[in-house]
Amino acid sequence: MTIAPASRPGPLTFDPVAVGRAECAAWAAYYRREWVPFLRSAVTMVRAGFGMPWPRTVLGAWWVLRANQLWAPFPDNDPDGARAAMGRFYRLVVRSGWSGFDPVRAAALEVQWWRVHREHQHDAGGTERELVDALCALYAYVYGLPDSVVRPAAALRVAAMDASDRWVAAGCATDDPLLARERRLLVASFSALRDAVDRRPDRADRCGPDLPSGPGQASTGRPPRASTDSGGTPSSAVAGSGTV
Template identity: 30%
Template sequence: MENLTTKPAPVRKPKPGRWFWWGILLALVVWVVVDLYIPRKNSLRQFDPKEVARLETAMWRSYYEKKPVLLFWQLATGLRQQFHAPFWRSFTLGFQASKAAFDFKEGHSRADYQRTIPDLISYYESIQALSTESFDVPKVAKLELEWWIVHRQRERYSYDDLANALVQTSAALYSQPAAPFTTYGRLRADAMRLCDDVRNHPGGATEADWQQIDAVLRRAWGELHTVVQRNTSN
């Protein structure tokens, strides 16, 4: 007579109950609320210049290649890197910046562009709320719009004008004299010129073009970081 062995019944793993999922949902809600509304401040002078440059290159490339979803994600990531925005707040900041940019894009004259000022003020008020340093929000918003106009109206302004506008904006943001930002402004304007030029290349921008733009932006953001750190140490 054969020995019959019975196989043990398979052990069923208990499925997570509804309270488990309610707990996950509650934790997510708490995270979002804390992230969006609990005050959190860091120094604007503390950032990784190489990472900020890499993300700016990536954003320009996504814009050039018409990848808006990726562009928005990179913008939010850049805001976390440069301004230490919390995760969820970086997306609200990204929305504010995008709204200002799209309103500006629809304009055709300086009077039209001026309508972007309230959006830029709201954006920089949100940046101010994250910063341990204070700056003149309306002034920075106005100067930000000015370099946008200078860059857009390239038939009227030179890249030297763009470099100067970038210098003035950075000096206002960091509440410092303009002169130390001269090299940064020139380098960042050079990077924008390179990006503008690749639009006319046969076949579009190459990988080498983007590497060159990234190299110039690394120098620009490295220079900015050096300037603001020098101010901190003094």
């Protein structure tokens, strides 16, 4: 089993700073409906998160973009279409050598937390605890880790969403200090996730392309229902691409 070169990080070797910064840029582009910058950020996230070959990286970023575009409209968004697009993304990941999870299940968990965030953002019933739980379900499934181990990373990402929501409510200005706070929280979140994955005892048991190990699996959850509110951001390629 070979070790991946530094230019091809995978889920167990991802750079949390690069991923956190890219996700922040993607969230900002999503809310400003700037789809070309969103795609550029998605390419960075997919490459930094899974280290797939460039053709699959670009195609995967395209499916992340399409999922977010299908999720974004208000009130007539398309959750089924978003799940289908994210399923195509996760199938690319599996085809690149990452075993141990079902792309359809991963996509359902991904869009589930998008839905819970949307409800929370618009005071439509979703709570912060439910949002943390939804993220934990995704992380646990993809990385094969207990809920308690990934919860700190999920909580930090929810805190980043709170900063993002306040940034959106304030008008989405690119010089707003809330954007810098969001970025710091996302970097901290992915750092916590990377630390949790690094400490996984069986990390060498599952293998990805040219890497010592790959994602595992864990919990369950119901497919998300249709949403009525707009909101969201990109699916981050590390343990899920997601919208805010």
